[in-house]
Amino acid sequence: MAIAFRSFWGVSLSFLLHFICSVSTAHVYIVYLGAVHNHDPVLTSEHHLQLLTSVYQSEEEAKQAMIYSYKHVLSGFAATLNESQATILANTKGVVSVSESKALQLHTTRSWDFMGLNVDQHKGFPLQLAYGDDIIVGLFDSGIWPESASFREEPGMGPVPKHWKGKCVPGEEFDPKKVCNRKLIGAKYYLTGYERRFGKINRTRTREYVSARDVLGHGTHTASTAIGSRAKDVSYSGLARGSARGGAPRARLAVYKVCWNSNFGGTCTEEDTLAAFDEALHDGVHVISASFGKGPPLRQFFASSSDIGSFHAMQLGVSVVFSAGNNGPDPSLVGNVNPWSICVAASTVDRSFPSKILLEDGSFFVVIFFVLLSESRREYSYTVSQNEGNMLMKLLVMGEGLITNHICGNLSRARNHFFGGICSTSNWKNVSASGNILLCFSTDGPVSSIEAEFAARKAKAAAVIFVEPLTRPVAAVGVFPIIRIDIIQGMKLLLLPNPTKVQILPSKTAFKRSPAPMVADFSSRGPSSISPDFLKPDITAPGVNILAAWPPNIPPSMFPDDERQVHWNFQSGTSMSCPHVSGIIALLKSVHPNWSPAAIRSALMTTAYTKDINGDDMSVEATTKPSDPFDVGAGHINPVQAFDPGLVYDMTTRDYVLFLCNSGYSEEQIQAIVSCPSTTCSDRTERNWNINYPSITVSSLTCTTTIKRTVRNVGHMKTAMYFASIVSPNGVEVVVWPRILMFTPFKEEITYFVTLKPLKMSEGRYDFGWITWSDGFHQVRSPLVVQVNTTGVVGSNNMAY
Secondary structure, rough: HHHHHHHHHHHHHHHHHHHHHHHOOOEEEEEEEEEEEOHHHHHHHHHHHHHHHHHOOOHHHHHHHHHEEEEEOOEEEEEEEEHHHHHHHHOOOOOEEEEOOOEEEOOOOOOHHHOOOOOOOHHHHOHHHHHHOEEEEEEEEOOOOOOOOHOOOOOOOOOOOOOOOEOOEEEEOOOOHHOOOEEEEEEEEEEEEHHHHOOOOOOOOOOOOOEEEEOHHHHHHHHHHHHOEEEEEEEEEEEEEEEOOOOOOOOOOEEOOEEEOOEEEEEHHHHHHHHHHHHHHOOOOEEEEEEOOOOOOOOHHHHHHHHHHHHHHHOOOOEEEEEEOOOOOOOOOOOOOOOEEEEEEOOOOEEEEEEEEEOOOOEEEOOOOOOOOOEEEEOOOOOHHHHHHHHHHHHHHHOOOOOOOOOOEEEEEEEEEEHHHHHHHEEEEEOOOOOEEEEEOOOOOOOOOHHHHHHHHHHHOOEEEEEEOOOOOOOOOOOOOOOEEHHHHHHHHHHOOOOOOEOOOOOOEEEEEOOOEEEEEOOOOOOOOOOOOOOOOOOEEEEEOOOEOOOOOOOOOOOOOOOOOOOOEEEEHHHHHHHHHHHHHEEEEEEEOOOOHHHHHHHHHHHOOOOOOOEEEEEOOOOOEEHHHHHHOOOOOOHHOOOOOEEEEEOHHHHHHHHHHHHOOHHHHHHHHHHOOOOOEEEEEOOOHHHHOOOEEEEEOOOEEEEEEEEEEOOOOEEEEEEEEEEEEOOOOEEEEOOOOEEEEOOOEEEEEEEEEOOOOOOOOOEEEEEEEEOOEEEEEEEEEEEOOOOOOOOOOOOOO
């Protein structure tokens, strides 16, 4: 009887598995099991295969479905599953999460001088040359062009650090013996997930290298920005000429190519990304820089490869830096918002590219980058000759260009060549603009500058003057000569008699004539849509018109019919601001090797600044408003001050357990995830705002609330006294206790409390303030972000009227 029953059950199970395997379409899923506990990669992989086989009819089918086995630091696997199989595995004991893999997108010089890091040895031994030698930065991106000057060995660079387990993997046009050195010490590529999802790379349709070599330029640019070696006399066609270097020129580079060419953009699958995290942490990197992500709707944290990988990195003391995304300026679209990594916004530097537009009568406009702050304008003059000065029209104009040649032609309105005056290829009247300089308005259509460039080129124009709203024009690499001006000056040009002869002179490079830093229009903003009690982004860094290394066989505009070749190229995006922070962290880790990722993040955030070079509040592109913490986080990164922050808000894995408990994870799941033993969720509810983050965010203040923070003295003076100062958010009473912190050699850590009391009737409005601790030398400042929601608690005794 028992034998018959077992036989019947075996047939039924076989039929059930056959039904499960064929009932729905298969997708790539990531099955996450937590941390590796047995430290035997072979046994771990065997366990993964056994688990996968449980939802397939045979081990052979399971092997074919398996894409990756994550077995070094984190435990899990990527495999093709249908929805039913995924559901079964999700309900299996020991499985933390099962999530369908998503495709991530890449978030697409002077900046270091602007931030106070120079390599002028006459001003003392530079920080960038003094530190970083044995720090290894893992770069997750589109690969690298290893022949670039940015990846040559720095003079006197020592042997590869002994702890390093990584390697350079050979591949198409990538010979480790020729391209790897003491600077570029690791290069791997991850293609299995991409090809399982999108099919084999078709060389006739898509240009790509099956190796760590870069075909997009993005990875080369970000690697050069983070830790590129020094290179002299670099420029983009003569513009922005100077010496280039990364944030930590003496640090080592390990490249993990996870993003592949897809319609001239970078696509990175989560299964490939998680494989890179697993191997990079096993290889021994100290910092991971990842300029990619996915915007909202965001998923739960352990359903995201970036969040899983960065959590395990944090447990090993590895700092992970992500870009915030390029979905600005709308609020709450920031990505990469987990509380254990660093999320970076983008802002400008003080470099502009003024361009002259000369008119027929000999007078001219001076096109200069300026900003409108509040309701007052500031004009930044451009040096001209005496004769030119006599003809200078008193006009306040804004604009930038990367014009390399003298251009002449008649100024022609868009309506002469495009239906409705809309500068797009689909609206072309088939009327030639040969020899003319087109005047296009972004508000007609509306159209983007790229659309206007292609339209002007199709109409055979000589150049295009692109008119945009105030504070929006920013120079950018394009496929066609273009100058951007503001709409006020655009209207003056529009009213000129027709025809009017116009000359455009080559652009110049100017410094300190623009009120920088300014928040980039594209930079994704907070608050976080999934964890609003943590301020994201954390910080901002240079991300507009960053000049860095570029593959010479890739056109600077990335368009296939662009025949130009450059070794250095301008790029903008939070992809560019992210490696700035990664390079600075490499220096910080060299100086403070025992600091945790949380302590390093704290040092960066509490020393950040929120004023521009003129002493005014940082402003925001495309608006006339000052920035707030949802734009810039704690402010603009200040690397020199971050080396000596005075106090730090530190955190360990155990501190994040509260967050995991509040996020709905069970104690069993948390035990699997974390490396520390005996982690339990408290029966008493404690809010996320009590986690020891360097900023304080309360997303819904309904009554008097007290928040706890702990700081550690890391200053040179072990005996120190810090005093609190407060800038209260509007409508909130803020009390800090104690107001004085007294540190001694025997008392390095002190806890203080912040009590917030709503003073107004409000709903859905955020207000901002600051708490600063100072000993007279250090200024340890934390943003205070509060949304008062009191309309539903009228008459509460906790309200003050």
